Amino acid sequence: MYLLSVDVFARVLFSCIDFFWSDFISLPAAVRQPPTITKQSMKDHVVDPKETMVIECEAKGNPHPIFSWRRNGKYFNVARDSQASMRRRSGTLDIYARTNPEQYEAEYQCIASNEYGSAYSNKIRLQLYRPPVWPREVLEPVVISAGLPLVLSCDPPPGPLRPETYWMSSSFPTMRAVRQDRRVSMGVNGDLYFSNVLFNDSVADFCCNARFPFKNVIQQKMPVVVKVLPSEYESKCLPLIRSHTVAEAAPTWLSPTGSSSSTLVLLGEELLLECIAAGVPTPHITWTKDGEALVVTPRMKIKNFNKLIQIQKASFEDTGDYTCTATNRISYIEHTITVRVKAAPFWLEKPDNLILAPEESGRLVCRSDGAPRPTVSWFINGEPIETATPMPNRQVSGDMITFRSVTTENNAVYQCNASNEFGYLLANAFVNVLHATPRILWPRNEFVKVVEGSRTFLDCRYFGSPVPELRCCNHWRVGELMTL
Ligand SMILES: *[C@@H]1O[C@H](CO)[C@@H](O)[C@H](O)[C@H]1NC(C)=O
Numbered sequence: 001m002y003l004l005s006v007d008v009f010a011r012v013l014f015s016c017i018d019f020f021w022s023d024f025i026s027l028p029a030a031v032r033q034p035p036t037i038t039k040q041s042m043k044d045h046v047v048d049p050k051e052t053m054v055i056e057c058e059a060k061g062n063p064h065p066i067f068s069w070r071r072n073g074k075y076f077n078v079a080r081d082s083q084a085s086m087r088r089r090s091g092t093l094d095i096y097a098r099t100n101p102e103q104y105e106a107e108y109q110c111i112a113s114n115e116y117g118s119a120y121s122n123k124i125r126l127q128l129y130r131p132p133v134w135p136r137e138v139l140e141p142v143v144i145s146a147g148l149p150l151v152l153s154c155d156p157p158p159g160p161l162r163p164e165t166y167w168m169s170s171s172f173p174t175m176r177a178v179r180q181d182r183r184v185s186m187g188v189n190g191d192l193y194f195s196n197v198l199f200n201d202s203v204a205d206f207c208c209n210a211r212f213p214f215k216n217v218i219q220q221k222m223p224v225v226v227k228v229l230p231s232e233y234e235s236k237c238l239p240l241i242r243s244h245t246v247a248e249a250a251p252t253w254l255s256p257t258g259s260s261s262s263t264l265v266l267l268g269e270e271l272l273l274e275c276i277a278a279g280v281p282t283p284h285i286t287w288t289k290d291g292e293a294l295v296v297t298p299r300m301k302i303k304n305f306n307k308l309i310q311i312q313k314a315s316f317e318d319t320g321d322y323t324c325t326a327t328n329r330i331s332y333i334e335h336t337i338t339v340r341v342k343a344a345p346f347w348l349e350k351p352d353n354l355i356l357a358p359e360e361s362g363r364l365v366c367r368s369d370g371a372p373r374p375t376v377s378w379f380i381n382g383e384p385i386e387t388a389t390p391m392p393n394r395q396v397s398g399d400m401i402t403f404r405s406v407t408t409e410n411n412a413v414y415q416c417n418a419s420n421e422f423g424y425l426l427a428n429a430f431v432n433v434l435h436a437t438p439r440i441l442w443p444r445n446e447f448v449k450v451v452e453g454s455r456t457f458l459d460c461r462y463f464g465s466p467v468p469e470l471r472c473c474n475h476w477r478v479g480e481l482m483t484l
């Protein structure tokens with residue numbers, strides 16, 4: 001046990017003041033330690049190949065780590081690549097691809113090492129951004145009888161990021177957004193659905209636009225002309241009744257089709273349930289969940305004239321059978337969407353670095369959950385623990401590694417990878433066995449001024465291995481002059 005001598009003076013000027021000490025152990029940079037990754041690019045990293053493509057990786061450690069990279073699981077020799085370079089004292093890659101940038105579309109992993117161990121970054125999937133373009137096809141005019149349903153497809157060009165789509169219609173000389181209503185609306189996939197076409201839909205040509213989130217580029221599809229013919233009913237009866245009435249028609253599904261479908265959504269992601277029907281008069285859409293009236297919770301939005309349910313962040317209780325019913329004067333139809341909610345792994349407890357004195361014991365815990373439940377695998381400096389040199393004082397049991405009476409032989413960076421079919425979480429935590437005399441990092445000889453009546457928080461940062469017992473911070477009484 002260590003008794004600290006702390007040179008802290010706090011003179012309390014007024015009475016009636018609350019003091020709160022928060023104490024925490026922090027590892028000073030001057031202490032030798034294995035590497036810790038401090039910055040890395042996202043797991044899905046989209047870059048513009050016309051500019052310098054940057055893949056970030058920063059780490060700290062003492063001695064300062066050296067960096068290396070893997071590309072698609074193999075060593076990536078950056079020094080031998082004339083188009084790539086690594087920044088000084090950092091692992092960050094700058095790639096400027098004058099020729100075939102496609103060769104860089106790969107999975108990268110950064111490794112920061114020093115004599116005490118190696119820390120690993122996530123696998124960073126580099127994807128090149130290509131300006132999406134619609135084929136310059138000329139679209140045939142759509143000729144259709146009034147009263148029939150119509151779907152105009154948008155099909156934005158594929159790319160790493162989904163664009164936001166919208167429809168414009170032009171009737172000379174103006175161009176405007178297509179008005180959405182119960183009869184005409186855009187679906188989640190960007191297509192424009194007409195439950196039935198009216199004679200006056202003819203006036204316009206329609207064109208789909210897509211705004212791509214990367215660089216905010218707007219692309220326009222070639223317009224399509226819609227020509228609505230009078231319905232048979234209309235042409236037969238027009239001489240008699242002078243109105244643009246169309247024959248009534250029972251509801252049928254435009255999207256989705258059939259009587260059932262299923263959707264899988266990941267916890268926390270957006271859940272969209274959509275039902276669009278054809279029919280004359282335009283069918284009305286209603287929803288039930290598991291056979292009962294749908295309870296519209298605050299997390300849920302009903303959009304697009306009842307045709308769409310939007311849940312921005314799905315949770316497990318959104319699981320169930322959602323039935324939509326399309327009804328008009330003639331009849332009704334039903335469609336049931338079975339929603340399953342799964343989850344990529346998420347943290348319950350991330351492993352913390354272990355700073356131990358020789359002969360102490362400790363453990364690393366890597367607790368996560370997900371649906372299905374993640375499996376946890378452990379690595380030592382990137383090597384699977386199963387193939388690493390066994391150590392009698394180290395025991396792995398599922399999501400925990402226990403160390404008993406450690407020695408410097410246990411110094412390493414340990415990785416745990418909690419994964420299921422929907423993703424993984426990688427954490428690095430080091431074991432640093434050292435003997436360090438306790439020291440106070442902050443405050444030192446502080447004269448603390450406080451305001452009467454206010455609450456004051458004082459940090460007490462210290463370090464030592466074994467963890468020193470702290471005797472400075474508790475039970476300070478207001479109005480006392482303290483020198484411990
Ligand atoms: C974690 O494990 C999963 C499943 O084996 C694997 O697909 C993923 O690449 C691993 N992640 C890292 C960073 O090694």
Ligand SMILES: *[C@@H]1O[C@H](CO)[C@@H](O)[C@H](O)[C@H]1NC(C)=O
Nearest residue numbers: 179198199200201203204244
């Ligand atoms: C077309 O006709 C319908 C029904 O008569 C009307 O509600 C709608 O506003 C008209 N649309 C246009 C663009 O004139």
